Amino acid sequence: METRARSKRLRGVVGICILLALTGIVYLGYFCPDNVCALTNRYVKETTKLSDGFGQGTGPASTSISGELHKNVLLPIHPSFKLQSIQGSLGYDDIFNNDTFQFDINAHDVMVFLHIQKTGGTLFGKHLVRDLDLQRPCSCQRRKKRCFCFRPNRDENWLFSRYSTGWKCGLHADWTELTNCVDSELNKIEGDDNKRRYFYITIIRDPVARYLSEYRHVQRGATWRNARHWCGGTMANIPQCYSGPNWQGVSLEEFMACPTNLANNRQTRMLADLSVIGCYNSSLSSIERDSLMLESAQRNLQSMPLIMLTEYQKVGQYSFEETFGMRFAVSFEQHNATLSAATMATLTPEQLDEVRRLNKLDLQLYEFAKELVFQRFRRLRARDPYFVQRFQHLGELPSRQSATEFNWDSVIEDTTDND
Template identity: 60%
Template sequence: MAKKSVEVQVFDSDFALLLRESVTYEIKMESRPKSKFRTFVFVCVLLAVTGIVYFGYFCPDQVCALSSRETVWSDWTFRTPIQDNLGKPLQTHSEPVSSKLSNPGLSYDDVLNENFQFDMKAHDVMVFLHIQKTGGTSFGRHLVRDLDLERPCTCQRKRKRCYCFRPNRKEIWLFSRYSTGWKCGLHADWTELTSCVDSELDKNEGDKVKRRYFYITLLREPISRFLSEFRHVQRGATWRNSRHWCGGHVATREELPLCYKGDSWKGVTLDQFAACPYNLAANRQTRMLADLALVGCYNMSYMSPVERDRVMLASAKKNLASMAFFGLTEYQKIAQYVFEETFNLRFAVPFEQHNATVSSVTLSMIRQDQLETIRRLNDLDLELYSFAKALMFQRFERLKSKDPLFKERFAHLGELPGRQSDSFDWDQVIYDDNNITQK
């Protein structure tokens, strides 16, 4: 009897079952006497049962996978939806659009729904994605100076750097500008951080550790943020040391040409600032929150501009919604409450709301056609901000409904009995690099 052709489709969830059935398929393919066939099957079954009994109950714990023992991260199998590479850096994508992404950290829903808590004594790390001109400098200072911690961060007066160690050992729990510096590049974005943070912490601590990452960020109303960046660049800022790392390499000068000649763009007019097609100020928040590997990194010929915008915006929304926390610059008090309730940590000072800013003054002075140009340049950011605003208030209402002491808590944010904020004056310290281009 000739062998039959059999096609078997393998699913991960059926992995164990298919291992057993593959033996049965091969037996059925051969033409043999029934007596030999039955004897062979009986011997196989007997050996299998004997092996399971022995390896399951008699061999040492460190050898046998079936022995009863405490579950560790490496025990998760195909049937378990939790990924073993939780928090690990993403692989470089050879084909960005079709690549399957891993989860770079614990999401907001993980924190609330799965009863996860930020455990500073274990291996949890808070990663602050600092987008330019969103109020991140003030928030970053709050993180290292004003949190009520068992082991407060210690800051050096000659440098804008603090050591934020865990209460029980000398390991870092906060990855941010003021705690680790720009380890993944100046104002590193989502693409850079998720491929860099883990290896940098391994390097810093001299050991590979299975960590849980909690990504956090701040967003700002796009028109105000764009004008604030314009005024900052007009004063001389360039962020020239940003790496723009993606796809395994730094963006080339051909991919990201400069908008100016010389050392800076100091004195640029608003019309000149808006006219440069390579100006990263446009839709900056969307770009910095998206997985740029999905759109070919900084290679603009990878896909059409319309498709690039669509994919990048969708990715930014997805990553933002997955973050453990994000706040909006225009809603400082709500941001403080959401952060404190999400992480079960308290700030010793109330966040200040600065409504009269440089950008608001600039906005009152620009022409209508300039305003329309800025809106067009930041159309993705405007949609992202609208999405973020709705999502933040949804989170706020959810936390508020679960808090029986909400009115009292919300009215006294930043007031801790017996705790006063340190008088450490940031404006008196010496910055690592006094060049304004680093800000």
């Protein structure tokens, strides 16, 4: 009897130990910090697997894009293009074909951020002016929502963006406006003696999510009415979709029905050289106009030294840091639970199809951009012997403790102002 009692007690102790062990494994697997537990290598492995997958392609369209990108040359030039060389602009090939390249903040290098609405650019813009580990950090004035981002050795701008220089080239200036404006605006501030090197960067977002986010923003009263839409030496006169001061309370059907709604294919239009299609008053057919605009946007994306995707924040952070040799003092966070996601869940299949139809160019551009981003990510990863450690510890700088919090879909300090 005594032996049987001891056996029962022993089984009970063993059972408790097993239960505690299982509980510990579950806890470590789900709650342990990234810099402690090996189980959290999942994100690194998943990202690596994802980037490898984009290189292989999953169908005819993917194969076509991948083949074009892996040629490591620009897309073929359409005969209608009247290409302009951007004075002093350096592209991706200029950087990665030069083993000694570095972004020289002490010389005359300037980073130009092309900020497309509702792509997470406000958050990234704040990261640029508040969270970079710099010898001379940007000096920010809270009331003016502006920062002075000067070089370590003199009061000259190394960053051209909303929160540094302001909207010097117009509210949410596009590629056409920026490339014809940035140099002259900096000359007004600093003189024209400097031969600057320009590095254009941008963020691309899933077109359906971006479109719905813009719809919700406009529904709350945003207008961006101060945007200039400068092209060909004049400002475009684009008919408004509403008669009052704003379009507050607009339904999705009304939003989609306006033929001059600039939310449609916004990313393609803002990244294209609009002079090749006659700006906003083109005599081209819609088919030819769309083809030229998409091709131009793809070429411009391909020439940019850095493209980020809203949906892949850590890939973007790593790519930025490795490309420009700068480090952020915070780790970029992925916020997928946005208002646009909530809106998408309420759409009927017909509404979703219409959103996709209205943004068919952006959908093609996004797939192109995704291939491009992950091709470059693989290239950076391959030459980094400490990739896993670097990727796991992005934003961990012992000398800095700052952090920027911002909701992508929030109306707070959003881009309805023109300061």
